[in-house]
Amino acid sequence: MSKPPLTLHLAAPRGFCAGVDRAIKIVEMALEKWGAPVYVRHEIVHNRFVVDGLRDKGAVFVEHLDDCPEDRPVIFSAHGVPKAVPAEAARREMLYVDATCPLVSKVHIEAARHHENGLQMIMIGHAGHPETVGTMGQLPEGEVLLVETVADVATVSVRDPERLAFVTQTTLSLDDTAEIVAALKARFPKIVGPHKEDICYATTNRQEAVKAMAPECDALLVVGAPNSSNSKRLVEVAAKAGCPYAQLVQRAADIDWRALDGIASVGLTAGASAPEVLIEEVIDAFRDRYEVTVNKVVTAEEHIEFKVPRVLREPA
Known part of the structure; x- marks a missing residue:
């Protein structure tokens, strides 16, 4: 037939993308340099095939730093981690490598800069996603408020509507994010944002x-x-x-x-x-x-x- x-x-x-390629390379090069096992906090990137391939080479994937022995290298995933994680690794004198995508790190730097200028942050992102958790964890509790939808913008409670900035998760829908940004600007006309949305x-x-x-x-x-x-x-x-x-x-x-x-x-x-x-x-x-x-x-x-x-x- x-x-x-x-x-x-x-x-x-x-x-x-370049950030994923770099993150995978980091795990492979760490295994070459220090031998197995190398620990990775969270999936290095969100793909089972990739994770299984690295596991076969000697990578051990864990969700918490407490699951890593102090005498083996640990790698932080491409999604980024809260500030407390590398601080704890340094306190324990662990050898760690940060595989956070540079475009996610850029958002972290933006958030820190706005915080230094006395602005409270609003983050457009998905609750529980590791990138959102990592970005919100760059600043003290309460300094970053999360909105996921246009409806959330109407109910978000801010400290001072005149002193706000926003950042976004890098992997969002362009169109949905544009709608949320428009709603933020309508409700908070003085809100400060990036020159271009943080979507990579x-x-x-x-x-x-x-x-x-x-x-x-x-x-x-x-x-x-x-x-x-x-x-x-x-x-x-x-x-x-x-x-x-x-x-x-x-x-x-x-x-x-x-x-x-x-x-x-x-x-x-x-x-x-x-x-x-x-x-x-x-x-x-x-x-x-x-x-x-x-x-x-x-x-x-x-x-x-x-x-x-x-x-x-x-x-x-």
């Missing part, structure tokens, strides 16, 4: 690629983890941009083929913590079932690279 034809719209850019270049680029191809697709798949904020946002963006069906899949085995029955075109992208090998796996799964024509949808080019910390570049 001949296979049905299918146009596969492949987003570019997609998958790994990779999140922005991946969302723009999805917006460009979603109207052409009968369905769109996002390769990513269920705890990956930027991956989940891509599914939402696809639906809002007019794609009739959008699904988050971790691997090709997760694809709901019945939901794709009768389609002629599908979009494919990946969150910033999903490796290219998983995208290739999904493409191969489509080739097994369809006569695939790949159409690359290029909306931006990325050439950003972040250096790993000096301690890993120095000889042991």
Whole structure:
């Protein structure tokens, strides 16, 4: 039997960003330099395939510093950690390496600067997400207030409406965040914000690629983890941009083929913590079932690279 034809719209850019690439490299270089085990506080990036691969090489993933022995290196994840965590590691004289994405660190620096200027912070983010926890943990309790929605803006209770600033999680929906920022500025006209929202270049680029191809697709798949904020946002963006069906899949085995029955075109992208090998796996799964024509949808080019910390570049 001949296979049905299918146009596969492949987003570019997609998958790994510079911050994720750097974080994974940090764990691999730490294992090379100090040997196994190397401890990692929280998943280095939100992708099970990546985490399992590093675990096989000797990384041990834990949620708390108390779970790390004092005589082994510990790495802090790309999402960032509250200020108290490196302070405690230093107190215990632990060898630690901070893999926080430089674009998240930039938000931390912004928040500290506003605090020094006497401003209370409002953070736009998702409660409980490690990046939000890390950013809020840069300042004393009560100095950073969290809003998740436009509705939250109406009820947030501030110390002084004339002395406010805002920052955002780096992996949010561009459009949703713009609405929340507009609501903040309407309620607090003197609120100070970044020149450009803190949403990172990779999140922005991946969302723009999805917006460009979603109207052409009968369905769109996002390769990513269920705890990956930027991956989940891509599914939402696809639906809002007019794609009739959008699904988050971790691997090709997760694809709901019945939901794709009768389609002629599908979009494919990946969150910033999903490796290219998983995208290739999904493409191969489509080739097994369809006569695939790949159409690359290029909306931006990325050439950003972040250096790993000096301690890993120095000889042991």
